[in-house]
Amino acid sequence: MLSHEPEVRVEVQNLRREFDSKERKVVALNGVSLKVREGEIFGVLGPNGAGKTTLIRILSTLLLPTSGVARVMGFDVASEPEKVRAVINMASGAERAGYDYISARGNLWFFSQLYGLPSEVAKARIKALSQLLGLDDYLDRKFYMLSTGYRQRVTIARAFINDPKIVFLDEPTIGLDVMTAMSIREFLIKEARENGRTIFLATHNMAEVDTICNRVAIIDRGRILTSDTPTNLKRSLGAPALVMEVSPLPVNLAFLGAVEGVKGFTTSVDEERGLARVQVVVESEECVRRILAGVPASGMRLVSSWRQQTTLEEVFVSLVGRGFVEREHEVGE
Amino acid sequence: MSSVKTVLASIRIGWYRDFGWTNPVTGFLMKTIAPVASVLSASIVYWLGSSAAGSFDPSHVSYIIVGAALYSHVAAYSWVPSQAISEGKWSYVFPQVFISPKSSTPFLVGRCLASFVTSTLTSLISLAFAYYVAAAIFKSSIPFIVTPLSMILLLGALLANVPATLGLGILLAAYTIFASKFEWALPTYVAGLLMVFSEALFPVSVLPWPLSAFGNVLPFTQFIRAAREAVVYGSVSAYSYYVGYSLLGGLLFLGVSLWAYRWAERQGRKKGIIDRKVV
Numbered sequence: 001m002l003s004h005e006p007e008v009r010v011e012v013q014n015l016r017r018e019f020d021s022k023e024r025k026v027v028a029l030n031g032v033s034l035k036v037r038e039g040e041i042f043g044v045l046g047p048n049g050a051g052k053t054t055l056i057r058i059l060s061t062l063l064l065p066t067s068g069v070a071r072v073m074g075f076d077v078a079s080e081p082e083k084v085r086a087v088i089n090m091a092s093g094a095e096r097a098g099y100d101y102i103s104a105r106g107n108l109w110f111f112s113q114l115y116g117l118p119s120e121v122a123k124a125r126i127k128a129l130s131q132l133l134g135l136d137d138y139l140d141r142k143f144y145m146l147s148t149g150y151r152q153r154v155t156i157a158r159a160f161i162n163d164p165k166i167v168f169l170d171e172p173t174i175g176l177d178v179m180t181a182m183s184i185r186e187f188l189i190k191e192a193r194e195n196g197r198t199i200f201l202a203t204h205n206m207a208e209v210d211t212i213c214n215r216v217a218i219i220d221r222g223r224i225l226t227s228d229t230p231t232n233l234k235r236s237l238g239a240p241a242l243v244m245e246v247s248p249l250p251v252n253l254a255f256l257g258a259v260e261g262v263k264g265f266t267t268s269v270d271e272e273r274g275l276a277r278v279q280v281v282v283e284s285e286e287c288v289r290r291i292l293a294g295v296p297a298s299g300m301r302l303v304s305s306w307r308q309q310t311t312l313e314e315v316f317v318s319l320v321g322r323g324f325v326e327r328e329h330e331v332g333e
Numbered sequence: 334m335s336s337v338k339t340v341l342a343s344i345r346i347g348w349y350r351d352f353g354w355t356n357p358v359t360g361f362l363m364k365t366i367a368p369v370a371s372v373l374s375a376s377i378v379y380w381l382g383s384s385a386a387g388s389f390d391p392s393h394v395s396y397i398i399v400g401a402a403l404y405s406h407v408a409a410y411s412w413v414p415s416q417a418i419s420e421g422k423w424s425y426v427f428p429q430v431f432i433s434p435k436s437s438t439p440f441l442v443g444r445c446l447a448s449f450v451t452s453t454l455t456s457l458i459s460l461a462f463a464y465y466v467a468a469a470i471f472k473s474s475i476p477f478i479v480t481p482l483s484m485i486l487l488l489g490a491l492l493a494n495v496p497a498t499l500g501l502g503i504l505l506a507a508y509t510i511f512a513s514k515f516e517w518a519l520p521t522y523v524a525g526l527l528m529v530f531s532e533a534l535f536p537v538s539v540l541p542w543p544l545s546a547f548g549n550v551l552p553f554t555q556f557i558r559a560a561r562e563a564v565v566y567g568s569v570s571a572y573s574y575y576v577g578y579s580l581l582g583g584l585l586f587l588g589v590s591l592w593a594y595r596w597a598e599r600q601g602r603k604k605g606i607i608d609r610k611v612v
Binding site: 019057060061062063064081082085086088089092095096097098099100101106109110111113114142158 | 335338339354424426429432433435605607
């Protein structure tokens with residue numbers, strides 16, 4: 001635990017990044033501003049294509065911003081990349097950085113040398129990290145011989161090899177089994193709490209954010225929509241979400257747009273049962289009554305309904321009006 | 334200090350990468366096959382042609398053996414920085430190296446130097462092997478100076494050529510930062526051009542001007558000339574001229590290449606292509 005006022009380690013002001021494609025200009029980040037402090041696990045939550053990876057690429061000096069300012073430990077990422085690089089590291093769940101025909105230990109040793117670690121320090125660090133991540137028995141196996149989960153553990157170990165003050169993680173547990181994901185999350189919590197490390201986590205895994213993040217920023221189409229602790233964000237919704245199963249397919253949910261107090265909804269179709277599951281973020285109990293009355297009036301049958309404890313997905317739906325999946329489809333189009 | 338550590342670690346990782354897929358002996362033998370084959374084929378083609386014309390000259394065989402072996406040497410390690418980037422983009426090693434404090438230049442230098450050592454050994458083996466095989470096949474004495482001094486001079490020429498080859502490697506690496514496909518193509522084309530312009534198999538003076546002038550100013554041409562002086566002709570003064578030219582020209586070329594690479598890195602960050610995969 002920290003005994004002093006935590007310092008600001010990442011500060012972003014009005015950050016914008018555009019990409020030129022053949023057909024059009026794509027705005028990946030549009031006026032993003034945020035602050036992240038020492039010892040904090042800060043989540044950036046949003047659907048695919050929201051701008052999370054672009055933000056991490058800029059902060060880790062892989063990409064230059066189009067405009068705006070981003071500082072890491074007070075150093076400008078655009079003009080002082082060497083100073084930023086000395087205090088950060090990063091890992092991506094989609095990429096397993098390492099040489100296939102070299103052992104996990106050999107790969108970790110190589111990356112430690114990029115940071116100028118003395119050999120003894122590097123060896124001790126590899127040992128300590130491998131114990132924390134359960135890698136001890138796998139260190140001498142060649143990288144390609146490791147399972148996906150163990151390769152990801154090596155990737156996470158690599159991201160901490162230089163004792164960085166800030167670690168940027170992009171979907172670090174994507175595609176991992178539950179136990180591996182859990183042990184990586186426990187490791188991240190320990191690193192932030194005990195070593196005061198700042199962990200900047202980009203993910204679309206809401207449960208992960210809910211479990212480990214001190215604060216979260218919800219991002220969509222390159223804009224930060226809101227930022228607070230997961231508890232405060234969920235509390236801000238007021239009433240628990242309404243979940244309804246309605247039939248027959250295809251369902252007509254146009255009436256929801258006209259019901260006062262509906263903040264947004266998501267739909268998933270269960271073809272086998274011939275019904276649609278609709279999750280509606282509501283403002284009040286009165287709103288729920290209006291919705292339930294509106295279902296038969298719109299020619300649908302209400303199969304069942306219940307209230308659900310608020311999750312961050314509902315927070316997203318309340319801000320955007322649509323769920324992650326629908327948003328990803330829209331971005332894809 | 335960290336740059337030196339990165340270079341040393343990259344040399345080591347380069348060797349592991351080259352030989353880690355098998356045992357070191359097999360790996361090394363595989364790497365020796367190509368230069369041996371290229372030296373022998375060039376000599377045999379000359380032997381067949383010149384014998385048919387009745388103008389076979391054993392000193393020409395020495396000329397070809399040295400040129401072909403050392404051309405293969407330059408071609409083998411000049412494309413390693415480019416390869417390190419393209420495979421590094423694929424495996425995501427390159428972006429990780431890029432965001433380390435000293436960034437990617439010491440890494441590319443280290444990978445190139447690792448290959449320089451391997452390629453020097455395979456080239457020397459090719460030279461020795463081709464010399465004995467050619468003498469046996471052509472049934473004639475191939476002029477070749479093998480003394481401690483000539484070997485030191487040859488090694489000196491190989492070392493003097495490092496800045497030029499590193500410069501070529503770094504320049505190709507600058508291109509590879511932008512490459513989105515066929516990243517292997519340019520080094521292959523450049524190797525082809527080098528064969529014509531570096532006096533590997535024939536004197537550049539036979540080329541029409543300005544191509545001959547272009548060949549003459551290349552540090553690689555001077556390097557191969559210096560090596561021939563060391564082990565075929567034995568003129569120390571000519572050797573000194575060529576090796577000095579090769580070293581100074583190489584350093585100049587390396588300086589330009591490093592500048593070009595820095596520019597490419599900056600453009601890469603602007604365009605967002607440092608971590609873009611090559612297809």
